[in-house]
Amino acid sequence: MARIALDAMGGDFAPIAPVGGALLALAELGAEHRIQLIGREADVVAALDAALAGEYSALSAHRSRVDVIDAADIIGMADKPTAVMRRPQSSMAIGLRRHADGLADAFVSAGNTGAQMAASVQILGLHGSLKRPAIASIFPTSLHTVVVLDAGANVDCSPEELVHFARLGFVYAEDILGRENPAIGLLSIGEEPEKGNAAVKSAHQLLSQTDLNFIGNVEGRDIAAGTCDRGPFDVVVCDGFTGNVLLKFYEALAPALVGMIARSIDADPHLLMKGLAHLDYSNYGGAPLLGVQGVSIIAHGKSSPRAIKNAVNVAVRAAESRMSEHIGRRLGVTD
Amino acid sequence: MARIALDAMGGDFAPIAPVGGALLALAELGAEHRIQLIGREADVVAALDAALAGEYSALSAHRSRVDVIDAADIIGMADKPTAVMRRPQSSMAIGLRRHADGLADAFVSAGNTGAQMAASVQILGLHGSLKRPAIASIFPTSLHTVVVLDAGANVDCSPEELVHFARLGFVYAEDILGRENPAIGLLSIGEEPEKGNAAVKSAHQLLSQTDLNFIGNVEGRDIAAGTCDRGPFDVVVCDGFTGNVLLKFYEALAPALVGMIARSIDADPHLLMKGLAHLDYSNYGGAPLLGVQGVSIIAHGKSSPRAIKNAVNVAVRAAESRMSEHIGRRLGVTD
Known part of the structure; x- marks a missing residue:
């Protein structure tokens, strides 16, 4: 069972891409998994309603596994890496804190990468003697x-x-x-x-x-x-x-x-590109920030719903395999 | 007019590729240009004769613009960069010395790159305050x-x-x-x-x-x-x-x-690769070692005759444009 905190306000196509990606992920994942969409509640609910009334109407059965968690503030793509620490009501700060507090098993964002890195280090902490993730x-x-x-x-x-x-x-x-x-x-x-x-x-x-x-x-x-x-x-x-x-x-x-x-x-x-479909970053969804105590997945700023879905999949795999624990052990033994 | 000293013993396909490349280059270049093939005289002459009797028979008119310069020794691909200085009779040492002495306007080799670099620095010298080319x-x-x-x-x-x-x-x-x-x-x-x-x-x-x-x-x-x-x-x-x-x-x-x-x-x-023909390194022939006082062109170890031809073309352009002088001036003014 994994509960994934997903930044609903992060990325160029937020909140539509995170909302769509959450529904696509839930449709693939086992029924025990849940997704927490973190963002301005009214905006996220409206995007969810629109998605389920439109393109994603076939996925309405999965709505019950979505929790909407209100976050009044948004970290923009141009904000400084330190912004999250000064803005505790941002979706990034709330999502990472939920993970740190044990209310979520992983955090995923397609938002400001520098801010996500800095906030992940601050809020989750680093393993062993690492200086940076x-x-x-x-x-x-x-x-x-x-x-x-x-x-x-x-x-x-x-x-x-x-x-x-x-x-x-x-x-x-x-x-x-x-x-x-x-x-x-x-x-x-x-x-x-x-x-x-x-x-x-x-x-x-x-x-x-x-x-x-x-x-x-x-x-x-x-x-x-x-x-x-x-x-x-x-x-x-x-x-x-x-x-x-x-x-x-x-x-x-x-x-x-x-x-x-x-x-x-x-x-x-386009035909030739099909042969290289496996090169498309959206297949891989997200890059884990390795070394933090927890799971923080960096998705591409231009993530499509499909890319977000795959980032959530990476988050689930990281959480279920206890990757962070394994990292802690491997760094701890040898440092 | 450019006289190119070409290492006939350098590269995986020597002396055949350098000999073939020399003939192809001369066929393209104006009649005022000459190529000096540096290597074991008997081997080089035999390769020239075989080339002109076979694949390159249409190019026999250009034989008169080839000078064969005897060099008893060969620097191998596995030799240390310093080998050239200890082996003055190697084709690389003789070719570079001819260039340094004004008997050739440029040197080209598909041989041991590390050795060519070290010997070019030693024999030709560096411009200005450069420490390495x-x-x-x-x-x-x-x-x-x-x-x-x-x-x-x-x-x-x-x-x-x-x-x-x-x-x-x-x-x-x-x-x-x-x-x-x-x-x-x-x-x-x-x-x-x-x-x-x-x-x-x-x-x-x-x-x-x-x-x-x-x-x-x-x-x-x-x-x-x-x-x-x-x-x-x-x-x-x-x-x-x-x-x-x-x-x-x-x-x-x-x-x-x-x-x-x-x-x-x-x-x-192979059909698809044709669309990328301009990516083939053999089109570009050789990489000049920049910063030496003179022209030393590094050709790929796997150079075909065509790649050698293009390396010779780069050498001619570098010599005729007075690239080395221009480098000396540009480094000198500003150092």
Whole structure:
């Protein structure tokens, strides 16, 4: 049983996308799961009524598993990361507090990412000796999906932080992707341990001494394949600068390449894009903020109802698998 | 008139690919250009004879513009970067020395990149206050080709080094790509000046104070487009770790995506790949090692004759445009 607190006011298409996403999620999830829509009560109820009277009329049976929780205030996309702490009546603050207080098992938002990160750290707290959480992003590859982290929460990373990312990614791959003894690669510019920048070279040494299934350095080309000379990998560890650049490059490159191909063979780009449907971020729904004591899922600001549904699914999986507990244990033992 | 010293022993397909590439290049270039094939004389002459008796028989008129320069020794792909200095009879050492001595106007090799870099610095020297050269790589984008540098020669970069890369890229874009007042972007994780790691944030400030056409930060997604909110750009500046990861990711991702599309729509991947022919590195032939006093072109280890031909073309353009002089002037004025 999981109770998911969903920010009804977060994202470019709020409250419609969160409301639709909640109904779609409940239709897929077992009857024991509930969703708490956090936002201005009148707006959320109106959006729910409109959804159930229109596009989502077939899902009205699931209305009874939606709780609307009033939150008078909204954190905007342009607000500073610290805004949530000064605005306790915002949907983000209320949703995270409910999770911290045990009234919800996870929090999901498509709102202001910086604010969600800062508030998650403040309200939920961090595990072990972590200084900051990490963002795990999913890269579809030729072989299978791979977790790349950090994807932007930490820019200048110490070797020790890179080792933390490896532990966080390991638990993510186990609990969310269902991989057994996930293989960890360290992103570098050559497979030899002495290749890389200073932080990566030290991290390579540190990772070799852990109990993790560390397969050594992987290169940019290996990420596209999901495998390297030493076999497949599940997790790619990198600093948040490199990870963020790669993630945004990947998201933009796929449609750009499809456009180039479509023009050259005079084909419909939409048809070609279908072959890359698994690249669509909305399949993956949300990126867990790893390292916080609890479950805080960052959904894309442009999330559709389907993307929100998948973010809720990730939240349920994280809550049910006790991912946060596993992270605490894995960081605690070894710190 | 340009005399190109070409390492006949460098690359996975030497001496056949360099010999074939030389003939293809001469067939395209004006009659005033000559190519010096540097390698074991007997092997090179045999490869030339075989090429002209076989696949390249239509090009026999160009044989007279090929000079074979004997070099008894070969630097292997697994040799250390310092090997060239200890082996003065290697094709790489002889080719670079000829260029340094004014007997050739440029040097091209598909051999050991680390060795070529080290030997180019030793034998040709560096401009101004540079500590290391930079590798310029070409990224095809939806709009036009963009120079990304550094692509792997410098891993931990100071803000000042990032500014050097901007100046080097500026001259490259002017002289090799023919762009007027090239626009420079700084790779970061957000467009605001305060986004990025420590080196990037400082470099942003420094670049704002130069006379370069600096358009501010660009993100991973912008590279795929070749343009951003502030307009198109010609050069992307980044440290060599990030640049190398991106370059290898790009090279591998295009065929991976094509494979995924081809499977989904049951199409011939080769047909789809034609639409991405402009992504093929062999179109761009070689990456100049920027910052050395002279022209040293790094060709891909897997270079085909066509890739070598294009690398020779880049060498001719660099020599004729006096790129190295322009770099010296641009670094000298401002250092």
